[in-house]
Amino acid sequence: MVFNTLTFAVFFATVLAMHSLPLRWSTRKVNLLLASYVFYAAWNPPFIILLWVSTVVDWYAAQALVHAKQPAKRRAWMLLSVVANLGMLLYFKYGAFLLNNFAAIMAGLGITYHPPEIDIVLPVGISFYTFATMSYTLDIYLRRAVPARNFLDYALFVTFFPHLVAGPIMQPTELVPQFERERRATPHQLHFGLALMTLGLFQKVVLADTFLSNAAERVYDSGAVPGALDAWTGTLAFSGQIFCDFAGYSTTAIGAALCLGFAMPDNFRFPHAAVGFSDFWHRWHITLSSWLRDYLYIPLGGNRHGPARTHFALMGTMLLGGLWHGASWTFVVWGGLHGLYLSAERVLRHRFAGYHPGYLATIAIGLLTWMLVNVTWVFFRAKKFGTAWQVLRGMSGQNDAAKPILDTVFLIVVPLVIAGIVVSHWLMRQQTLEAMLTRAHPALITAA
Secondary structure, eight states, X not given: OOSSSXXXXXXXXXXXXXXXXXXXXXXXXXXXXXXXXXXXXXXXXXXXXXHHHHHHHHHHHHHHHHHOOSHHHHHHHHHHXXXXXXXXXXXXHHHHHHHHHHHHHHHHTTOOXXXXXXXXXXXXXXXXXXXXXXXXXXXXXXXXXXXXXXXXXXHHHHHOHHHHTTOOOXXXXXXXXXXXXXXXXXXXXXXXXXXXXXXXXXXXXXXXXXXXXXXXXXXXXXXXXXXXXXXXXXHHHXXXXXXXXXXXXXXXXXXXXXXXXXXXXXXXXXXXXXXXXXXXXXXXXXXXXXXXXXXXXXXTTTTSSOHHHHHHXXXXXXHHHHHHHOSSHHHHHHHXXXXXXXXXXXXXXXXXXXXXXXXXXXXXXXXXXXHHHHHHHHHHHOSSHHHHHHXXXXXXXXXXXXXXXXXXXXXXXHXXXXXXXXHHXXXXXXXXXXXXXXXXXXXXXXXX
C-alpha cells in the first residue's frame, strides 16, 4: 500500500479511529502492529515472512549480545544479524545484478558462462527496514543502546507503517522509547500532522507525478537525442521530481506518525538551497546520511586518521550509498561523483580555511552546488550509460543534430515549477517548516 491512494485514505482513517479508542496501551500497540502488517501485505502478503525473519533474528541476536560475556560470542551474534539481513538484501535486490556482472567478468576472461534466467521480485521497502534492524543490533553490539524492554515494542519499531517502505530510516533509540509510554495525538499534533500529510501528498501527486515526471520520461526514456534545452529541462524536471517524490513521501510519513502521537525526524531540509556538498547531505535524505555516517563513514576511519584515510572513507561511503539506491553501475557513478565532490570540498575548505563568503558569494556557491548536483542526477535517472552520455552531451550543447523532444508546455511549466522550488528553499533555508506554519494564519494555511 502506498500513501497516494484512496485505499490508504480509508486505511489511515480506520487506524486513526482505532487508535483513539479508550483501550489499554498494549492493546492499541497490537492494533498498530497488525495494521502495519496489513499495510505491507496489501502489496504482496508472502513477503511479510521476510519482515518476521528480520524481526525475530535481530531480537534474539540482541538479547544474546547482552548476555554474552566473551568478545568472540558477541562478535558471532553480531555477524549473525548482519549476515541474515544483508543476505536477504543481497539476494532480492542485488542477486541478478551480481550474477550478470559475474557473467561479464567470465566473458572478459574468455570463459563462456550463461547465467540462468531468474526473476526475483524486489520486496518493497527492504532497503529501509534492513538498515533499521541492522542499526538495532549494531548499536547494542557497540554498547550505544540497550535492547527494547519487550518484543512488541521492537516488532512495532521494525514494522511501524509510516516509515516502513520509504523512510525516514529510524534508529531504535529514536522510536522504541516512544512505544514504552502511552501516546495519543493532541489537537495541535493532529492538525499539524494532517497539514504535513497534505503538503507531502501535494508534492508527490501534483508536482512529482503530474507536472514533472512526463518531461523527465520523454527525455530519458524516448531514445531520442536531446538538444541543450531538452536535456536541461528533462534533467531539471527529474531533480524536482525526485525531491518532491522522496520528500513528499517522507513528509506524509512524518505527518501520519504525528497524527498518531509519534515524532519522527526531518528527512529533507530544503536541499535546493545547499551551499556546498556537505551542506547538501545535511539537508538531503538526512536519516540516510546519518546512517551512512554512523555505520559506514566512521567505521571506515572517518576524519580521524589523516586526509588520505578521510578521502577513502568518503569515497567508500558514497559508492556504497549509491549502490544502496539501486542495483546498477549508474547509481555507483552517482555516488562516486558525490564522493569526489565531498573530497574536493574538504581540500578547498582546508586551503581557504579563513575565508568567509559574503551574501553574493554564498548565492554563487549555492548555485554551483545545485548545478553540479544536477549533473549527478543524470546518472541516477539514466538506465544505461549510453543515455547518460547522450543527455550530458546535450546539456553541454554537443548534440548538433538533435530534434525537439518536449512540447512548449513542458518548456514553460518545468522551469516555473523548479524556480518555485528553488526560491522557496532559499527563503526557508534558515528556518523550519514547523516554525513557518506556527507563525502563519490558519486561514492562509487552509487556503494554501
